Amino acid sequence: MHSMQIAMRESIPGLMNAVRMIFSISSYYNTPEQLNHLFAMVSSVFELTIYENKKNMLRTTSVRLNINFQRILEHLLISKAILNI
Numbered sequence: 001m002h003s004m005q006i007a008m009r010e011s012i013p014g015l016m017n018a019v020r021m022i023f024s025i026s027s028y029y030n031t032p033e034q035l036n037h038l039f040a041m042v043s044s045v046f047e048l049t050i051y052e053n054k055k056n057m058l059r060t061t062s063v064r065l066n067i068n069f070q071r072i073l074e075h076l077l078i079s080k081a082i083l084n085i
Contacts, residue, residue: 002053004050008046008049008050015042019038019039019042022038023035
């Protein structure tokens with residue numbers, strides 16, 4: 001499992017405690033509708049974090065694949081040049 005996913009999973013209990021405290025103290029987030037809105041915002045942040053993390057991983061993988069492809073292509077071109085000599 002990726003370290004970002006582990007960190008996010010480990011942060012959920014603390015996040016739930018914070019939401020419980022907000023629910024009990026806040027005069028705005030003390031209704032189910034407003035609490036639902038708060039959870040939707042928190043979920044959006046989690047989704048965005050996961051999306052950005054996956055996008056960065058894909059970008060890194062794409063760069064690595066491109067580098068490997070270039071190396072293979074270069075090797076093939078050198079091999080072809082040697083065989084044609």
